Amino acid sequence: MAATRIEGEDELVGTFLAPLAAGFPGALGLKDDCAVLAPSPGCELVLKTDPVVAGVHFFADDDPADIAWKALAVNVSDLAAKGATPRIYLMALSLPEAPEREWMARFAEGLGAAQRAFGMHLAGGDTDRTPGHLSIAMTVIGEVPAGKMVRRAAAQAGDALYVSGTLGDSALGLALGLDAGLATRLGLTADEAAHAIGRYLRPAPRVALAEALRAHARAAMDLSDGLMKDLGRMCRGSGVGAHVGAVDLPLSPAMRRALDAEPGRIRDVVAAGDDYEILTAVPLAASAEFEAAAQRSGIPMTRIGEITSAREVFVLDAQGQPIEPGRSGWDHFQSR
Amino acid sequence: MAATRIEGEDELVGTFLAPLAAGFPGALGLKDDCAVLAPSPGCELVLKTDPVVAGVHFFADDDPADIAWKALAVNVSDLAAKGATPRIYLMALSLPEAPEREWMARFAEGLGAAQRAFGMHLAGGDTDRTPGHLSIAMTVIGEVPAGKMVRRAAAQAGDALYVSGTLGDSALGLALGLDAGLATRLGLTADEAAHAIGRYLRPAPRVALAEALRAHARAAMDLSDGLMKDLGRMCRGSGVGAHVGAVDLPLSPAMRRALDAEPGRIRDVVAAGDDYEILTAVPLAASAEFEAAAQRSGIPMTRIGEITSAREVFVLDAQGQPIEPGRSGWDHFQSR
Numbered sequence: 176m177a178a179t180r181i182e183g184e185d186e187l188v189g190t191f192l193a194p195l196a197a198g199f200p201g202a203l204g205l206k207d208d209c210a211v212l213a214p215s216p217g218c219e220l221v222l223k224t225d226p227v228v229a230g231v232h233f234f235a236d237d238d239p240a241d242i243a244w245k246a247l248a249v250n251v252s253d254l255a256a257k258g259a260t261p262r263i264y265l266m267a268l269s270l271p272e273a274p275e276r277e278w279m280a281r282f283a284e285g286l287g288a289a290q291r292a293f294g295m296h297l298a299g300g301d302t303d304r305t306p307g308h309l310s311i312a313m314t315v316i317g318e319v320p321a322g323k324m325v326r327r328a329a330a331q332a333g334d335a336l337y338v339s340g341t342l343g344d345s346a347l348g349l350a351l352g353l354d355a356g357l358a359t360r361l362g363l364t365a366d367e368a369a370h371a372i373g374r375y376l377r378p379a380p381r382v383a384l385a386e387a388l389r390a391h392a393r394a395a396m397d398l399s400d401g402l403m404k405d406l407g408r409m410c411r412g413s414g415v416g417a418h419v420g421a422v423d424l425p426l427s428p429a430m431r432r433a434l435d436a437e438p439g440r441i442r443d444v445v446a447a448g449d450d451y452e453i454l455t456a457v458p459l460a461a462s463a464e465f466e467a468a469a470q471r472s473g474i475p476m477t478r479i480g481e482i483t484s485a486r487e488v489f490v491l492d493a494q495g496q497p498i499e500p501g502r503s504g505w506d507h508f509q510s511r
Numbered sequence: 512m513a514a515t516r517i518e519g520e521d522e523l524v525g526t527f528l529a530p531l532a533a534g535f536p537g538a539l540g541l542k543d544d545c546a547v548l549a550p551s552p553g554c555e556l557v558l559k560t561d562p563v564v565a566g567v568h569f570f571a572d573d574d575p576a577d578i579a580w581k582a583l584a585v586n587v588s589d590l591a592a593k594g595a596t597p598r599i600y601l602m603a604l605s606l607p608e609a610p611e612r613e614w615m616a617r618f619a620e621g622l623g624a625a626q627r628a629f630g631m632h633l634a635g636g637d638t639d640r641t642p643g644h645l646s647i648a649m650t651v652i653g654e655v656p657a658g659k660m661v662r663r664a665a666a667q668a669g670d671a672l673y674v675s676g677t678l679g680d681s682a683l684g685l686a687l688g689l690d691a692g693l694a695t696r697l698g699l700t701a702d703e704a705a706h707a708i709g710r711y712l713r714p715a716p717r718v719a720l721a722e723a724l725r726a727h728a729r730a731a732m733d734l735s736d737g738l739m740k741d742l743g744r745m746c747r748g749s750g751v752g753a754h755v756g757a758v759d760l761p762l763s764p765a766m767r768r769a770l771d772a773e774p775g776r777i778r779d780v781v782a783a784g785d786d787y788e789i790l791t792a793v794p795l796a797a798s799a800e801f802e803a804a805a806q807r808s809g810i811p812m813t814r815i816g817e818i819t820s821a822r823e824v825f826v827l828d829a830q831g832q833p834i835e836p837g838r839s840g841w842d843h844f845q846s847r
Contacts, residue, residue: 201555206748207663208589208732211655212556220548220556224650225637226603253544267562267603267648301561307643312603314560314650319547327543396544412542 178275187274187302191283192266199263199296210299212263218318221259223250225399226267226312233376234352235309239278240285241376246311247289249399252380252451256397258325258389259317261293261382266300267312273304293382323389328412330394330456332484336417337465337476339381339453341427342402346447347440348375361436367429374427378451384476387468388455395455401446405454407488413456416487419480421445421498445490445498456482516609523610523638527619528602535599535632546635548599554654557595559586561735562603562648569712570688571645575614576621577712582647583625585735588716588787592733594661594725595653597629597718602636603648609640629718659725664748666730666792668820672753673801673812675717675789677763678738682783683776684711697772703765710763714787720812723804724791731791737782741790743824749792752823755816757781757834781826781834792818 181187188205196202201211214220227246229235247264254261266286274282290296295315348371351357358368380397388395394413398405402419410416424444426434433440457465462478469476490498517523524541532538537547550556563582565571583600590597602622610618626632631651684707687693694704716733724731730749734741738755746752760780762770769776793801798814805812826834 203662203664207593208559209593209595209660210558211593211660212558213657214550214556220550222546222548222601222635222650222652223544224601224603224635224648226605226639226648228605228639228641228643230642231640257543257545257547259545265558265560265650267560267650269562269564269646299558299560303562303564303567305564305643305646306566307564307641307646310605310641310643310646312560312562312648314558314601314603316558321549324545324547326539328539 178277180273180275181279184302187279191279192297195283195287195290195297199298202296202298205299210265212298212316215318217321219321219324221254221257221317221319221324222314223253224312224314225250225253226310228310229308237376239282240288242311243282243285244289244377246313247286247293248378248380249451250313250315251293251382252378252397252399254315254317255381255385256325256388256395256453257319258323258385258392258395259319260385261295261315261317263296263298263316265298265314268300268302269305269310270302271305271307271309293380319389325388325392325395327394327396327409330409330413330415330482332415332482333459334393334456334482335459335462335478336419336480336482337455337457338398338425338479339384339474339476341425341430342450342452343430343440343444343447344371344374344427345378345449346443347430347433348372349449361433363429363432367432370427371429375449378449380451381453381474383472384453384469384474387465387472390468391461391465392455392457395453398450398452398454400448402454403446403488403490409454409456410486410488414486416483416485417480418483419490421490421492423477423479425475425477441498514611514613516611517615520638523615527615528633531619531623531626531633535634538632538634541635546601548634548652551654553657555657555660557590557593557653557655557660558650559589560648560650561586561589562646564646565644573712575618576624579618579621580625580713582649583622583629584714584716585787586649586651587629587718588714588733588735590651590653591717591721592661592724592731592789593655594659594721594728594731595655596721597631597651597653599632599634599652601634601650604636604638605641605646606638607641607643607645629716655725661724661728661731663730663732663745666745666749666751666818668751668818669795670729670792670818671795671798671814672755672816672818673791673793674734674738674761674815675720675810675812677761677766678786678788679766679776679780679783680707680710680763681714681785682779683766683769684708685785697769699765699768703768706763707765711785714785716787717789717810719808720789720805720810723801723808726804727797727801728791728793731789734786734788734790736784738790739782739824739826745790745792746822746824750822752819752821753816754819755826757826757828759813759815761811761813777834
């Protein structure tokens with residue numbers, strides 16, 4: 176069957192997107208100009224928008240189901256870090272040309288899988304043709320009980336510092352995707368390589384951790400630009416510093432093996448972006464309760480260091496020497 | 512003074528964008544990953560996102576103050592049509608390169624003027640570098656008393672049909688901008704040409720009309736894709752039709768003169784996009800009250816026709832003959 180292109184915005188919205196809005200009455204079937212949201216009583220809304228663009232955050236020829244998943248996941252990751260429960264999202268979809276029906280069906284499939292996994296619905300948005308690259312600007316909205324949003328700039332000296340999951344896998348996955356011989360050179364098994372690539376393509380926002388964070392965390396943020404840069408932001412905003420032991424950083428089997436082969440890849444663990452794990456500072460007195468709550472949520476948390484009053488951030492290697500990252504993390508407007 | 516480029520996201524956000532968020536505490540000074548919004552008691556939120564892209568909705572070398580204004584205005588126009596009071600917006604700003612400070616200062620100036628005019632604040636967002644063209648995806652949030660959002664698909668046969676302001680000016684303004692000799696050929700005065708170009712560059716969303724719409728309108732939408740197409744959408748959604756008299760369509764002095772010179776430009780009045788006026792269907796019994804309320808708001812409203820039970824939309828010329836638009840309105844994914 177020859178690939179056919181969709182014929183207009185009405186088909187794009189009616190056939191492929193409206194089913195994703197069926198579970199949210201305020202979307203009005205995507206037939207109005209706006210969506211309407213009745214906040215839950217006693218709740219505040221937590222809001223985030225972060226666009227992804229082909230050639231920056233994914234490759235234009237990636238599986239459209241993965242592109243859609245990632246576009247939503249990177250935003251939902253922020254909601255989770257704030258202790259918020261995801262509710263709805265708006266999508267501004269800019270396409271370089273009318274998409275093929277098959278492409279659009281896969282895209283909607285990935286988006287559907289993501290919204291089911293994160294517990295949310297499409298509420299509205301817009302589709303446009305762009306002279307540039309495919310870009311997707313999601314705006315996600317979650318809820319917290321009033322006054323309970325977990326802040327970034329609230330860490331205090333003495334707090335225990337935790338990170339969820341494992342670090343650096345996404346950077347490793349991207350490197351593996353760009354270099355067909357790398358898996359062999361690093362001695363990775365096929366499963367290990369697939370794990371790292373999967374982490375790059377389909378990050379898993381730690382939605383299940385929201386409740387534990389709301390209950391016990393002093394400060395939290397998601398890691399999107401690399402541990403050192405994001406921890407630096409948390410500490411600068413809070414007027415504190417941090418000590419982190421590199422040997423304490425949680426690593427996947429794939430990353431362990433990669434580090435055995437090329438120890439310099441520790442820089443990806445401490446400074447590469449796209450982790451979408453959660454960094455949190457928890458009062459020492461609450462750390463046991465936090466660990467128990469995190470365990471109940473099924474999300475592995477690792478204690479990686481502590482918040483200090485000296486306003487400097489150190490990641491120390493096994494010999495106690497500070498690791499200098501090759502770069503200070505991801506910045507769209509700094510030259511590298 | 513040589514033009515200098517901004518040095519990173521921290522400068523971009525801290526110097527140019529944070530001042531725009533100063534009036535909204537939930538923006539947390541743009542220093543957190545998310546914004547937090549406490550809805551007003553008894554209110555629902557009205558949500559919209561519609562990105563603008565260089566080369567489609569504006570020209571990359573337009574005054575950055577105008578670009579910023581338009582990016583916000585086209586979204587706020589939808590809130591006004593729904594009877595909503597604008598509150599906050601999130602901005603996803605994708606730039607092809609680190610902008611010059613002067614460009615960014617002008618952009619922030621236009622955005623500041625727009626948010627003051629519309630009564631809202633910047634709440635959050637993201638800045639990214641894109642391999643494509645400058646694009647700005649605003650997400651705007653307004654409020655209505657619960658249950659009071661004005662729908663699009665609710666018109667009923669017998670309703671009076673109104674439109675705000677004047678139609679076609681923006682299409683004329685775009686044509687004038689693209690063709691330096693056109694103003695002379697059409698016999699426009701300098702003021703008339705400037706008016707039309709201003710309507711293209713800085714559309715004025717009809718925010719002041721929201722209350723009158725909430726109180727009296729049965730259905731409403733903003734005109735972004737041309738009267739015929741948007742009226743067709745309202746009627747299709749409502750299961751009705753409409754009769755509109757072309758002689759009743761409100762025209763600016765500039766457009767009147769352009770029509771005298773080139774009568775075929777009536778197609779721009781009925782079918783071109785970018786009007787950002789409000790189309791509304793009002794129950795006949797409420798029409799006098801609606802007109803009085805609109806007058807108090809200071810927004811001119813013109814009665815242009817009526818909603819009919821026959822499911823067809825006619826725009827009739829002075830001889831009572833249907834006008835066939837050259838195209839059926841703006842669709843990003845239909846070939847023209």
